[in-house]
Amino acid sequence: MRNITKIFGHLKANDAVDFKLREKSIHGLLGENGAGKTTLMNVLYGLYRQEEGEIYIHGQKTDISSPLKAISSGIGMVHQHFMLARPLTVVENIMLGRKSSRGIFLDTKKVAAEIRELSDKYHLMVDPYARIWQLSVGEQQRVEILTTIYQGANILILDEPTAVLTPQEAETLFSILRQMRDDGKSMILITHKLEEILSVVDDVTILRDGKMINSLKVTPATTKEELSRLMVGRDVLFDFYPVAVKPGKERISMKNLSVRNDKDFSAVRNFSLSVAEGEIVGLAGVDGNGQKELAEALTGLRPAEGGLIFINGKEAVNKPPVFYINEGVAHIPEDRQSMGLAMGFCVSKNLVIKRFYQQPYAKNGLLNYKNIKDHAKKMIQDFQIKTNSTEDITRDLSGGNQQKVILARELADDPSVLIANQPTRGLDVGATEYVRSRLLEARSKGSAVLLISADIEEIIQLSDRIAVIYNGELMGVLPKGSQPEAIGLLMMGKRQGDNASVKENY
């Protein structure tokens, strides 16, 4: 791939990226969230069209206009979200969209035999007649891999394949990938886990902010530190904001908290951390390491499997969301469009969805529209929300203004605790700055802020202490002013010092 540029709106997701994949190799594509890895691969797979640049396959210039074209060019992709119909069998899923040798009738037997053969060859251990819903996540992923091989793919793109796997399953996957490489296939592994790069990959290309930073061969001499530096970048100068007040008493604390995710896997394990009044604790971590589940457990939206939560000294574990709201726990959710806002409601109503039944917005069970509207007018002014009127539908606002509506609602009553999960993701520079300044203001007003972010720069800028989560576990707590490399290493799963020093820090 040469000189690939892909633009979304005014954002350059890929900026003149060169990418070269050797035959018979496993190539790691490394970068932080939003570095442009997935975009680049979607261009290769025909899901996006690049604005500039060309793609060459085996030296031949190829125009990849659709996934079908990609498949016929020998490129296969294993998505993070599996493209499998759950009630159908493995063989049915693989036959889908493929010409049958028996005309209008399915050639199930023939395909099943071929699948079995391929499965044996690569030790995929897939039963062609099993139904998808009966399979574990790891098995489903192997079905996806099998599908691409069956379609004749020589180049496989795997989008963060280990994100959904247990360590044992990941190990199995790696040995399969090595086997496939030895058999002549080439693979691209999108990842942000350094261990994976070091253990399975032959070459690595590092992207940062849509640009190709470096491409190198992985040798035994390659170190995590080296890669981490390339990935996070050294050239960023961090401005520190001053500490406003000395932290006061603990507002929220977790003791050995464990939470499961939607698929009933353990997402947060034995997590202990506390945030005090007038303090911002940054929780750094690569996406999908349990942050969402943690934030939801801390606001009553998700049951805790074990452990304790204290809010303002009160035991709060597994209390309903209303309890947290009443204790003044504000929450800026990661998914602002489906959780943070009622998109079909107008701005004034969205500003009161947590308090509409309280004075002065309601009395005797009836809403007071005048007060709701007056409140909205004040909030629109205070938080600089750009909208024509208080009655504009929230869906019609820009992303930044939608986030400001959430901020206004959550910060209006000076919360005692604020859980902010990826509060600036997807926002433009201006809105990002604004949100950050509001978080600092909340701190100076005495809120205990837990800032969950995958953006190291943001974490370093705002936090008084920096905690790092990896695979649902607390990797360590670093003091203000820690170097990005140090944080980056913990984010990649390297535990801080020994266990004793971790404990000392919180």
Next chain:
Amino acid sequence: MDNIFTATFFVSIFASTIRLATPILLTALGEIYTQRSGILNLGLEGTMTMSAMAGFVCAYFSKSLFIGFLGGIVIGMICSAFMAFLSVTIRANQVIAGTALTILGIGFSSFIYRIIFGIQKLPPQVESLTKFDVPLLSRIPYIGTIFFQHNLIVYLAYILAIINWVVLEKTTFGLNVKAVGEHPRAADSKGISVTKIRYTAVIIGGAFAGLSGAFMSIAYMNSFSDTMIAGRGFIAVAVVVFARWNPLRAMAGSLLFGIASALQIRFQAIGVPIPNQFLLMLPYLVTIIALITVSKKAEFPSAYTKPYSRMER
């Protein structure tokens, strides 16, 4: 009273069960395709009424029952194409689109019928489709009367149940329909047009409902009235859920509805004071129970009543 439960009684009950189940089965068979592709067509009642009217009019003027059935099928396909347009292209709420189609279908069929025939003392009639006794088999005592002395459409319906099962389970088309209803994005990514498959599935559903509607007017009642479908379109929807989207189980479901109505008609005729309404209720109750059990399993089409757009995630 004691001697009504004779062999003849049971034979005639079972024979009419099979006949009464036919229109429900036909419509349900088509709706299985439709729902499997992720569309809930609640407009079948209107579609069937339109086809009953069209089938009757075509048969009346052409003096050919074949043309009548053809007319019913074509009108059924047109009605359901409209449903497909509303639910797939316009992406309208399918419940409301179906309600609209039902109201429109009943309204139009009655309107057109009245325009063509005006008000007549004796409703116009067509010669009904005659029974076709299957050679030899129909002479088997009891069994012959129950299974092999019906008109051709009845046999066809049960044969189609088997054919449809084969189509859904053994052909690429059937697989495409199921995949589109389960995971439209996956189907799309493998080059299957979700729109095309859904249109096809809904229109096939309309063809079956059309045949069934025409059956009602020219092979069952040999006249037309705008109330003659009497909820069979909705019952077919219930049968589809009851049958968990399987054509063979739909046969069982239709027969359950059929035997309930057969017993009800017979009891009413001879004045047996048995509360047959509970009998009639039974299939609906069973459907609710079936629904409770399937809602937890993976059998429910995942994309049920959800419009698909490539843009949304």
Next chain:
Amino acid sequence: MPVSKKIIKITQAIFPALLMVAGALLSGAVLIVIAGNDPIAAYKALLEGAFSNSYRISETFVKAIPLMLMAQGISIAFKNQIWNIGAGGQFTIGTILSVVVCLYFKLPPIPTIILSFIFAFIGGALWGGLAGWLKARFNANEVITTLMLDYIATFLLAYLVYGPMMDPNGFGYPQSAVIEKVLRLPKLIVGGRLHAGLFVAIAILLLMILFWRSTLGFKIELAGQGNDVSRYAGINNKKIIIVAMLLSGGLSGIAGWNEIHGIHFRLMTDLAGSYGSIAIVIALLGNLNPLGIAISAYFFSVLIVGGNTMQNLTGIPYSLVDIIQGLIVVFVITRTAFKAESIQSFFRKRRYQHNG
């Protein structure tokens, strides 16, 4: 807000509805022409049929009352994104319990009427709430369950009027005995059927306007915006689904009470007729707004009452009214597609203009 500005706002809110009605009437006119008739004469006959004398005018209100009540009920479920299509069944249970109270409870007139009202409400509410509970507990598709419960109610009614509740002096007709004269709602005009149920309907209308300004109404609407956001806001979604369906069914139950005490005075088979589906159309045309629903309920009952006269005078089939209804729904949903992604947001958009 100045009066003139308010008028403009209201006009803005109802204009699209008027446009859709006009479109449907125009399409109807085209059909009349195709059928070889004069559309102007036809619509004139329709209006005459609805308004030419006091009996007919009173009939338009008589028909509008139950339709409006049911449509208000449906609007509660629809705002919650629950597609209750079984209002007819909830209505039927209301009629049954009303008559049961009147015939068998042997209480003085006033307590009987009140108890009958309460029972009708509770009966309809439980019938609807059952579907809500099945949805909350088992995630059972409410479209199917409300439809099934509709049929079950119809057969239950048939069983009662053919069986235990059949009028012993009724010559074997499938109907119950009539309720006593003192239990009937007083007539409002001489020579017409309009009865005091009108005041009940008006009271419910006012209550509904209040309801959507209440915190419970807000909760129901918020829960209709999506599971995640309403949970986030501290709402118990499962409870709200059940509550919404209880209220939705309860209002249809009241419609049943109204028909028993005001019009029929007894149980007969199939009292609900096609009210359930007409009420859906009314709720949609009225943008799920209480006042809008009242207006469109009246409009539909004019069509229904006048439609019969039109058929008698001009020979144009009554079914034209059905066609107009169906076309209105088609216009409503088609317009939605061009305005926004979902029918839901369409309603909200309109409602806010109305409120603001």
